[in-house]
Amino acid sequence: MQYLLNGLPIGAIYALVALSYSLIYTASGVLNWSQGDMVMLGAYLGFAFFHFLHFGFTLALLGAMLLVGAIGILVQLCILRPLRKRQAPPINVVIATLGVAIVTRNLALAIWGPEAQIFPSPVSSAPLAIGALSVTRQDLLIVAVAILLMIVLHYLLRKTRKGKALRAVAQDRYAAVLMGVDTEKSDALAFAASAALGAAAGILVAPVFFVTFNMGAGIGLKGFVAAVIGGLGNIPAAIAGGFFLGIVESVAGGQISSGYRDAITFALLILVLWLRPSGLFLRKVRQRV
């Protein structure tokens, strides 16, 4: 039971990252490999806001989301748009995003150095006992903020004009263009929202895991696995995949062997791709935002 509980906060982080992969994938058909490094950027910018500008946690969170969101737009504007204009094959676009990831990571290394930085937790780190179980306020905060962000995203996609446009593009890019939707704008929006979600995941996880220049690699990859396990291109499925992966890792790490935790994760990925290629939480291959 305690293992299950420990899987929730890390699962919430995976869910946010999975969501960011899925959002870009559905909206623009691109796998954006720089998502993990948006997590890292979010953590560092939050750290900078916190330390040098003495922002509170909420303000640092919002500031970092805004700034990293802008970087997301920049990526879309400078990388995706020109490649699309030249009708580059999808694989080129994917490799270009990988390039963004590597450049970002090395920039972070050059700016902040190789040492781990401490991001103070906004809440007390003392454990709360619930019967025989214990959780920390930070864990609760992670899960709460993650769920709040998911609800906000859902609202934005369903109720706002821009959100509806994004969903229209996801459903049928060509038809949307014919209907007068600016697909480039909706792509930019997807990149911004995804980057902001990643940044939020970064700040939430920073007090628990410290801030390091290569933190994005692990979280990014796990988030992607969660998205695929859940069902790439579907938002509820990505969220379910994130929580599922977090819990599986925690339970498998405790009950089987922690040394093989990553092996178990990727074995699971292969198994899902083999048995249910559209994801555990999707009935058939289809796209929905």
Added chain:
Amino acid sequence: MSQGKGWGAPVVALLIVCGLSAALAGCSQDAGKKVIRIGVVGPESGTAAQLGQGQHKAVQMAVDEVNAKKAAGDWQVEAYFEDDEGNPTKSANAVNKLIQQSKVHLVIGAINSSATLADMVVTGRAGIPQITAGSTGASITQQGNKWIFRTAANDEFQANALVRHAKEVLGLKKVATFTAADDYGQSGAKLLAAAAEKQGLQLVASPTYNNGDKDFKPQLLTIKAGGAQGIFLWGLYTEAALISKQARQLAINAQLFGASGMAAQKLIELGGEAAQGLVLTQTFLPESANPVVKDFVAKYKGKYQESPIPHAAQAYDTVYVIADALKRANSTAPDALREALAKTGGLKLVTGEPKFNLQGDDIGKYLLITAIKGDKFELLKTVTGN
């Protein structure tokens, strides 16, 4: 044209002779000067960066001192540095580069035990001495490699001292080990298990983790379920700090122990409140009253505006061990250097009075049992005469 032809052959011949003699001497600038080149390899970036950077700074400082006060007689010492990021493959490549390009006579390094084990293959093949000032893995000096020396404290000495402290001073009965899944951590796990058995302590769990892991709660829950009163960690400081934090978050109040590999100021900084009271063995404390230590700390602080870490102190001593051996050998020939190193004695250095046993382990090292208190390591007691 005919004149040109007439000059051409002698010039070419001269160039060839020069080139050959340069190759034989190692480097053409050496002609007439007595120079020893030391290669230094360690993790200057990556998760153990602080350790490698400390080693780099201390070696540079010691080399400057040795040259200035002629501690190696009329020999001039030159140091060449390479970053291995703590990665065995990169480390072996770095040592290869040092030997082939920089033509070093001797290697100091590495810090990660798995990297040192990889480097030893290279230096052993080249037949030049290697001294590790940072690797404590017991297996390093059990390879039957005559070229390796160690100025760090063997893990076996540390494991025994820690377990004895847990039993005799703290009165613990049930303990667990929680170790990195690399050479360093696994040799530590074995040594701790052996020491616990010898002391009659019950080992209730012995999980492992991978370097770079962030979530240690599953393993900690296993340890908690076993009812351990003490947890022996064996790994580097970033993971140790996260483990201490997560243990407290799971309401585990067992005493934490660690070895010299994680003894860095960063451990206290990253671990914060959760790392308070963690007991660990090390070879050096900057606050020591020992005048040799005081002198070293003052010089290091003056040069780098920071307090030296134990890895720096050991690296600093290592340069003096080399200078002393070189003075006696009066040669950079590998065999002569090795012989002289093996006969080291009578030096009073920062981290001990070095004296090597047949395996190449320094048995004159001071072993300090310390605990984290506030933002410092506090000395509990000193163990000597291993």
